Amino acid sequence: xxxxxxxxxxxxxxxVALIPVLIWFMFDVILIVIGAILIAVLLRVVAEPFGRWGRxxxxxxxxxxxxxxxGVVTGAxxxxxxxxxxxxxxxxxxxxxxxxxxxxxxxxxxxxxLLLAHIxxxxxxxPGLLSNVFSISVRFIEALAVTVVAGCYLAAQPKLYxxxxxxxxxxxxxxxxxxxIADIGQGLRLWLIGELIQMLLIGIxxxxxxxxxxxxxxxxxxxxxxxxxxxPYLGSIIAAVPALLVATTKGGDAxxxxxxxxxxxxxxxxxxVVPLIQRHMIFIPPAVMLLGIVTILFLFGGVSVVFAxxxxxxxxxxxxxxxxxxxxxQDTDLPGEA
Numbered sequence: 001x002x003x004x005x006x007x008x009x010x011x012x013x014x015x016v017a018l019i020p021v022l023i024w025f026m027f028d029v030i031l032i033v034i035g036a037i038l039i040a041v042l043l044r045v046v047a048e049p050f051g052r053w054g055r056x057x058x059x060x061x062x063x064x065x066x067x068x069x070x071g072v073v074t075g076a077x078x079x080x081x082x083x084x085x086x087x088x089x090x091x092x093x094x095x096x097x098x099x100x101x102x103x104x105x106x107x108x109x110x111x112x113x114l115l116l117a118h119i120x121x122x123x124x125x126x127p128g129l130l131s132n133v134f135s136i137s138v139r140f141i142e143a144l145a146v147t148v149v150a151g152c153y154l155a156a157q158p159k160l161y162x163x164x165x166x167x168x169x170x171x172x173x174x175x176x177x178x179x180x181i182a183d184i185g186q187g188l189r190l191w192l193i194g195e196l197i198q199m200l201l202i203g204i205x206x207x208x209x210x211x212x213x214x215x216x217x218x219x220x221x222x223x224x225x226x227x228x229x230x231x232p233y234l235g236s237i238i239a240a241v242p243a244l245l246v247a248t249t250k251g252g253d254a255x256x257x258x259x260x261x262x263x264x265x266x267x268x269x270x271x272x273v274v275p276l277i278q279r280h281m282i283f284i285p286p287a288v289m290l291l292g293i294v295t296i297l298f299l300f301g302g303v304s305v306v307f308a309x310x311x312x313x314x315x316x317x318x319x320x321x322x323x324x325x326x327x328x329x330q331d332t333d334l335p336g337e338a
Contacts, residue, residue, distance in 0.1 A: 032147050034307045034314075039151025040158070041188050042069070047155075062155055090217045091224075095245040102248075180321050187282055187317040187335040188310060194281035195309070199229040201273060202265065206239070209261040213254055215246055232309050233290050236266045282335040284316050292316070 047065035050056045056064070154161060162181065166174045203226025211218035221243050228235035240262045247258035278284075292312035296304050304311075317334060324332045 028143075031304065031307050032143055032150070034310055035143075035147035036150035036154055037188065038192060038307075038310060039148055040154035041185070041192055043151065043155040045189060045193060059156070066152070091220050091242055091246055094216070094249045095242050098245040098248040176322075176326065180318065183321050183334050184314055184317050187313050190281040190335050191310065191313045194277040195230060195232075197277055198269065198273060199226045202226055202229045202236075202239075202269060205265045205268075206243070206262070209265060210243060210258065213247070213257045213261065215243070215250060215254060215258065217246065221246065230309065231305055232293065233286070234293060234305065236262075236269070282313070284313065288312075288316065 043062055043065045046068055047058070047061035050061035050064050051058060054061070162178065165181070166177065169177050203222045206225035207218050207222025210221045215221065224242055225239040228239035231238065240259075243258050243262060244255065247255040289309070289312050292315065293305070293308040296308045296311055320332050320334060324330050325334075
């Protein structure tokens, strides 16, 4: 082996070894990039009917898509904003009161004290925790603004950025890189459509259920349930917690009916809605998705749970395409092919 070859291989090994370190330190940037990609995918999904059936130019279709999305968000905020704000404040107040009562009861028993002793040494501020969950930081708003603007640029000129990625790879790799990016984009598109359908259905069902039970702030609880669906599997648990806490303030019957309702709704989701959507969209084995989400959450913290689903989709498709199909030569279906 010549000195030049040795140096080249050493540099390659160092670069590969540094990739996990770079991912760790740049994870916030990676989350913004993934968020921008999802924004771009959403814009192009809404724009598809205008280009396919209306025969409109891409620029006009994307403009109409952006106007529709902004109009829906603005209209919902105008029609329900005051009510939702009041209901969220009510949910926060009731959940804080319920958790404070639960903690007080736990402090009154030996088992409860033992349990609390293992939660941050017993110094556990429920109001402070809920305040962090319901509050929006300036840093979050800044990241959201950058994500939306970057997503608009990606949607408007995808070829410009794909050509930039091409230049990072040798010429003989570029066809495979473009094919992989296209497969990941198609997978994210199908996954996002499926998630939006699930979020809408679960939001409507949960709102109706808690309204029939007689819980206060049904619209806010439904919005929480719908938004939580963006996190596969874990989202249903996250959504049930505020509903159950609010139900404890209305008595044992309300708590029982709320628990049964959320259980039935998510059984319907898991046994009927999800299989039907995955049959036409993208199927990822449940254990693979769940383990991927938990791994991402463990490595990068709580904020990563928002994008754990799309990250798992990206990794799953990349492994199937680059390793199972290209390296091992095995036949495997990618999203949109079957």
